[in-house]
Amino acid sequence: MNTRIYNARILTLDGETDVIQGEICIEGDTITYVGSGEDAPQALLWDCEIDAENNLILPGFKNAHTHSAMTFLRSFADDLPLLEWLNTRVFPMEAHLKPEHILWFSKLAIMEYLTSGITANFDMYFFPEQIAQASIETGFRTVMVSGLNNYGGSVEELEENYLKFNDYHDLISYQLGIHAEYTCSDDLMKSVAQLAYKHSAPVYMHLAETEQEVRECQERHDGLGPVKYFDSIGMFDYGGGGFHCVHLDEEDIEIFKAHDLYAVTNPASNLKLASGICHTADLLAADIPMAIGTDGPASNNCLDFFREMFLVTGLGKIREMDAAAVPAEAVLKMAAADGARAMGLHDCDCLAPGKKADLIMIDMKQPNMQPEHNIVKNLVYSGSKQNVKMTMVGGKVLYKDGKFDIGIDPEEVYAKANEMVRRDF
Amino acid sequence: MNTRIYNARILTLDGETDVIQGEICIEGDTITYVGSGEDAPQALLWDCEIDAENNLILPGFKNAHTHSAMTFLRSFADDLPLLEWLNTRVFPMEAHLKPEHILWFSKLAIMEYLTSGITANFDMYFFPEQIAQASIETGFRTVMVSGLNNYGGSVEELEENYLKFNDYHDLISYQLGIHAEYTCSDDLMKSVAQLAYKHSAPVYMHLAETEQEVRECQERHDGLGPVKYFDSIGMFDYGGGGFHCVHLDEEDIEIFKAHDLYAVTNPASNLKLASGICHTADLLAADIPMAIGTDGPASNNCLDFFREMFLVTGLGKIREMDAAAVPAEAVLKMAAADGARAMGLHDCDCLAPGKKADLIMIDMKQPNMQPEHNIVKNLVYSGSKQNVKMTMVGGKVLYKDGKFDIGIDPEEVYAKANEMVRRDF
Numbered sequence A, B: 001m002n003t004r005i006y007n008a009r010i011l012t013l014d015g016e017t018d019v020i021q022g023e024i025c026i027e028g029d030t031i032t033y034v035g036s037g038e039d040a041p042q043a044l045l046w047d048c049e050i051d052a053e054n055n056l057i058l059p060g061f062k063n064a065h066t067h068s069a070m071t072f073l074r075s076f077a078d079d080l081p082l083l084e085w086l087n088t089r090v091f092p093m094e095a096h097l098k099p100e101h102i103l104w105f106s107k108l109a110i111m112e113y114l115t116s117g118i119t120a121n122f123d124m125y126f127f128p129e130q131i132a133q134a135s136i137e138t139g140f141r142t143v144m145v146s147g148l149n150n151y152g153g154s155v156e157e158l159e160e161n162y163l164k165f166n167d168y169h170d171l172i173s174y175q176l177g178i179h180a181e182y183t184c185s186d187d188l189m190k191s192v193a194q195l196a197y198k199h200s201a202p203v204y205m206h207l208a209e210t211e212q213e214v215r216e217c218q219e220r221h222d223g224l225g226p227v228k229y230f231d232s233i234g235m236f237d238y239g240g241g242g243f244h245c246v247h248l249d250e251e252d253i254e255i256f257k258a259h260d261l262y263a264v265t266n267p268a269s270n271l272k273l274a275s276g277i278c279h280t281a282d283l284l285a286a287d288i289p290m291a292i293g294t295d296g297p298a299s300n301n302c303l304d305f306f307r308e309m310f311l312v313t314g315l316g317k318i319r320e321m322d323a324a325a326v327p328a329e330a331v332l333k334m335a336a337a338d339g340a341r342a343m344g345l346h347d348c349d350c351l352a353p354g355k356k357a358d359l360i361m362i363d364m365k366q367p368n369m370q371p372e373h374n375i376v377k378n379l380v381y382s383g384s385k386q387n388v389k390m391t392m393v394g395g396k397v398l399y400k401d402g403k404f405d406i407g408i409d410p411e412e413v414y415a416k417a418n419e420m421v422r423r424d425f
Helices: A068-073 A080-095 A099-115 A128-137 A153-164 A186-199 A213-221 A228-232 A250-258 A266-271 A280-285 A305-320 A328-342 A375-382 A412-424 B067-075 B081-093 B099-115 B128-139 B153-163 B186-199 B213-219 B227-230 B250-258 B267-272 B281-287 B305-320 B328-344 B375-382 B409-424
Strands: A003-012 A020-027 A030-035 A048-050 A058-059 A060-067 A120-121 A143-145 A172-180 A201-206 A242-246 A261-264 A288-294 A359-362 A388-393 A394-402 B002-010 B020-027 B030-035 B046-051 B056-059 B061-066 B118-123 B141-143 B170-178 B203-207 B240-244 B262-265 B290-292 B359-362 B388-393 B397-402
Touching: A003 B359, A048 A412, A058 A328, A058 A375, A060 A288, A060 A328, A060 B409, A068 A099, A068 A128, A068 A412, A068 B409, A080 A128, A099 A120, A099 A128, A099 A388, A099 A394, A120 A328, A128 A143, A128 A172, A128 B375, A153 A172, A153 A186, A172 A186, A186 A201, A201 A228, A213 A228, A213 B002, A228 A250, A228 B046, A250 A280, A261 A328, A266 B305, A280 A288, A280 A305, A288 A305, A288 A328, A305 A375, A305 B267, A328 A375, A328 A394, A375 B267, A388 B046, A412 B267, B046 B186, B056 B375, B061 B262, B061 B290, B061 B328, B067 B081, B067 B099, B067 B128, B067 B328, B067 B388, B067 B409, B081 B262, B099 B118, B099 B388, B099 B409, B118 B328, B118 B388, B128 B141, B128 B153, B153 B170, B153 B186, B170 B186, B186 B203, B203 B227, B213 B227, B250 B281, B250 B290, B262 B328, B267 B305, B290 B305, B305 B375, B328 B375
Parallel strands: A003 A048, A003 A058, A060 A120, A120 A143, A143 A172, A172 A201, A201 A242, A242 A261, A261 A288, B002 B046, B002 B056, B061 B118, B118 B141, B141 B170, B170 B203, B203 B240, B240 B262, B262 B290
Antiparallel strands: A003 A020, A020 A030, A058 A359, A359 A388, A388 A394, B002 B020, B020 B030, B056 B359, B359 B388, B388 B397
């Protein structure tokens, strides 16, 4: 499948945030040309030519922390205190989850990702086989990360999954991870650190999400909060990163810097569960690479990267009480470029020859994108799902003009999801 | 024009937030029936019958504070400190505004309102004649409010506009207002209070938006902040309300209560300009009626009520560090019902016989609305512009399935807006 997208404005994110006029050529799942079109490869017999009608093409957004199949708990339990929410609603429901559920609820999440211009997710949830199946069947790109903890999984299983799913399918990869410090024994965490050493692999986990988590970790580990504790056992010797990263101190930031760790911020979830506001401006000032995640749909409740992008900048500004903090350009780089790098997708970060054709088209002919003083600011401050005209993953159009091309009728997914939540939970 | 909408789920907001199954009948601009359909009026010759396909119908959102025509400054100057933004970018540009600009930039804003399910706005800006013209020509409902201050307008002109535009057109009304305490002399404010007395009219203004505003008002007025100062001169003797209301103390809240004042919160703008976070939970606990506004598109930058609704609850929760604070049902009532009352539109607050047919249809067959555990939570926490399937004002469909019916080609509005910003500013 060879595709040419012409008559486009293109934000390559290959370096700066300038917009160029031109075209993109794609062979299979890979970009072969980005430029004005004058020096484009001689016309192949294109399978597909897409007139962008002067709309904007840019790399897709990377949802760098989520629990996709938690769509089954969307709007099931909101406006509750955190512990009541977790202990009386989330955990008891999750106990009923079976592999088949994960397949369908993940597909529902993938559909929502596509409507929001998200082209890859970093998914921590149960039943990796079905997570992978949902992505492969729909054509979506997923990096799985283990949520190993005291109550489920083993280091042996983790290694098995790591080896299996990194040699499984073009759209699938797998990273080492644990759920969090507060759900893992010291022995378990040390074993994962050894595994990371064995495979020279990065490790990811929920990290410094709440004050309580940091305080209780300090009590358990001679005054060390979770970042310092993980550092002390060598967990980050081959990099990795943390999800949430709300409550970091200066020493934590130094550890992030020393190990090139990624801080993945989850602003909507942190608001809705009242966890706190990430120190985004401080992290950016320290040159910590950052990414953005929606977290799971039980805690957000939606999977909307435009909401997240506005929150990253808006909360960054209010935290510093400085309207100049966390500018739009920095947010867009997190969302589309550094998000890819955070999850190990180094060939999905920008639009350039040799990179994967994971890209989106933004409808500029909508009132919220007009007038066109500054396209990046329009996108980050004003954009919405309504502007997503096309979402392409690996050279294949999965969503265009409100229609899905994912091998299944959307109505079937909705019907199945509602049937399952009524019958099984 | 008589319209019947059938096969609908209906959130009337007439009292509680229950969802009923049924139909709505409309004659002219007024609702004549809401119910199961069994006792509906005998079939008239309907001009229009709309199959809602089991989607959700509810009252439109009311944008209770905006400066619509500031679309011309969208993304013109972002990520700047507040004073630099105002003094070097906003005020110099506004000095070039002419009536023709207001007509076109207001139309652009109205289009965006329609995409977001907003059916009425409370608009404070220059050139009321052209604001009204934009609304009447497109079929949109606007309540204007004066932004009188030391640098423009007079009390005589205010009274003239008040009398003129409250007897002008079904879609147009006008409320007394001043810009803010910090832009008005004592004499001017006292004259407006007298005018309010003469007409038994409520008064509105920017109120307690920033800490600096409150502090400087206290210095000018013997320790009185703006709410207490306005109270002391009788400004609120016939009600009214404030825009922003970020920095209120307990005594201020008592004054709101005593005069049945409306607090209009503008969360996106307050984040982006780093003004602070509204004490929404405290205001609700004190039974202060609240409404929501986008503020102008120069400071937001978009006019998206789904973003605002999520921010009202999310920021309310984080301010209290309580995930149970400011629940979804309260936010929806602010957005659709109390918003109408705040701006004097007492016949646009809910769906019931005798009320205006200002309503929207929400597309439930989208992944972000599934599964259907709780429709109100889905709407407030998960909804987006992409879910707005239809927006009706005064019984007339102005937006449906992504197409506008507002008497002008959208492309012409975009072209004119871009031409004007390049040529005149």
